[in-house]
Amino acid sequence: KQEVTQIPAALSVPEGENLVLNCSFTDSAIYNLQWFRQDPGKGLTSLLLIQSSQREQTSGRLNASLDKSSGRSTLYIAASQPGDSATYLCAVPNNAGNMLTFGGGTRLMVKP
């Protein structure tokens, strides 16, 4: 059974710092990995989707990398801003593509 772990569970940084969120998964036979953002009381917003053939994806100040062989992904946030404060979740699909297994999330607070 796929298990997804995110470290750290919570993170507080001053504005302007570059930071890295970690995601690890136990079954490396995945065909993509998604990073989501969740604001309090809201649903999830997809940030980046990395296909298994890719090593990284970038969107603005966000960069996600994927190392299937080691079962790891990282989300890099450059020049963090208070508006980045949210919970960040990673998720991987099963082989049938009909189910995502999520990590527990990293709760990020960026202080002005």
Add this chain to the structure above:
Amino acid sequence: GAGVSQSPRYKVAKRGQDVALRCDPISGHVSLFWYQQALGQGPEFLTYFQNEAQLDKSGLPSDRFFAERPEGSVSTLKIQRTQQEDSAVYLCASSPSPWDSPLHFGNGTRLTVT
């Protein structure tokens, strides 16, 4: 449509009551998913529809949980004889296909069973 719409946003039920949660996916999205999210945790899969067919219901925690999508668009998640452990946020998501499309989530229904 603008996005995935869920109603109600909040539901308080007394233990033993039945509840029905509604999801309006993005128009034309084939795939529809229900997830359950406990406080401080990541979402957990409940069930998946491709059009009107429920292809996977392996995540439904008990036979008190039932989901349907009769016309391949709107979906309803029903919970019978609610229990306190059913208290959670229920998230609906849709996508154009199940494979490599990002999921679009609704804002969820927060269910509190007293």
